[in-house]
Amino acid sequence: xxxxxxxxxxxxxxxxxxxxxxxxxxxxxxxxxxxxxxxxxxxxxxxxxxxxxxxxxxxxxxxxxxxxxxxxxxxxxxxxxxxxxxxxxxxxxxxxxxxxxxxxxxxxxxxxxxxxxxxxxxxxxxxxxxxxxxxxxxxxxxxxxxxxxxxxxxxxxxxxxxxxxxxxxxxxxxxxxxxxxxxxxxxxxxxxxxxxxxxxxxxxxxxxxxxxxxxxxxxxxxxxxxxxxxxxxxxxxxxxxxxxxxxxxxxxxxxxxxxxxxxxxxxxxxxxxxxxxxxxxxxxxxxxxxxxxxxxxxxx
Numbered sequence: 001x002x003x004x005x006x007x008x009x010x011x012x013x014x015x016x017x018x019x020x021x022x023x024x025x026x027x028x029x030x031x032x033x034x035x036x037x038x039x040x041x042x043x044x045x046x047x048x049x050x051x052x053x054x055x056x057x058x059x060x061x062x063x064x065x066x067x068x069x070x071x072x073x074x075x076x077x078x079x080x081x082x083x084x085x086x087x088x089x090x091x092x093x094x095x096x097x098x099x100x101x102x103x104x105x106x107x108x109x110x111x112x113x114x115x116x117x118x119x120x121x122x123x124x125x126x127x128x129x130x131x132x133x134x135x136x137x138x139x140x141x142x143x144x145x146x147x148x149x150x151x152x153x154x155x156x157x158x159x160x161x162x163x164x165x166x167x168x169x170x171x172x173x174x175x176x177x178x179x180x181x182x183x184x185x186x187x188x189x190x191x192x193x194x195x196x197x198x199x200x201x202x203x204x205x206x207x208x209x210x211x212x213x214x215x216x217x218x219x220x221x222x223x224x225x226x227x228x229x230x231x232x233x234x235x236x237x238x239x240x241x242x243x244x245x246x247x248x249x250x251x252x253x254x255x256x257x258x259x260x261x262x263x264x265x266x267x268x269x270x271x272x273x274x275x276x277x278x279x280x281x282x283x284x285x286x287x288x289x290x291x292x293x294x295x296x297x298x299x300x
Contacts, residue, residue, distance in 0.1 A: 043262030217258025261288020
């Protein structure tokens with residue numbers, strides 16, 4: 001499904017957002033409203049934003065388009081969230097790096113349950129979701145400077161998808177579901193894998209390598225361009241599917257940890273920023289791939 005007709009319709013009802021300058025980042029939430037563990041983030045089908053560790057560790061915050069934040073849910077004692085993703089049914093999944101688990105949150109009841117647990121996990125960091133709702137989890141070992149990628153099926157069964165990597169962090173599936181992207185923070189490399197029919201990974205190739213600073217979370221827009229947070233550099237890099245640098249977006253704060261697309265038209269990019277412990281946002285030309293998938297899933 002093309003995003004052009006949808007974008008035209010939604011923009012007519014989103015004139016205020018559409019009038020904002022493109023790629024100019026500004027604070028959305030108050031400084032110090034989150035902890036230094038601010039991460040996530042992810043938007044539901046309505047474009048509402050969620051991010052982990054609002055006010056205190058172990059929470060998930062809900063943020064309105066106007067920047068008003070509240071505690072949406074508190075995770076079980078000892079659990080601390082990192083990456084968040086939604087499946088096609090609207091269930092929330094949270095990487096719980098403290099307890100070697102991926103949690104599932106029922107958005108209607110706010111019930112939190114363990115979806116996948118494996119003691120082999122170092123600390124599940126970020127999550128990506130394929131069109132068939134298969135989850136992929138990055139799993140860095142910061143102490144060793146190594147990492148892995150795990151594949152988690154719809155029943156919560158865990159399988160090793162990629163081993164012997166650097167400090168795996170940001171992870172994303174291409175809009176067509178054919179490619180998994182994984183970056184390595186310390187090595188500053190961004191890799192691409194072909195996703196086979198059974199969900200396994202093959203044909204690993206280096207997409208690009210950054211000359212300085214680390215990488216963290218990343219998400220695709222509908223054209224397949226990757227928006228990558230540059231932790232320590234204070235920017236978001238936009239990388240084409242061919243690995244070409246398209247744009248650098250300067251942020252108010254040097255330590256962006258992750259990002260997502262949301263808002264009513266999918267063109268607002270929300271960035272979690274550790275230095276000021278707040279969320280900043282900017283407008284992009286194209287919607288995010290996850291937003292486009294929401295539109296497909298909601299068709300009768």
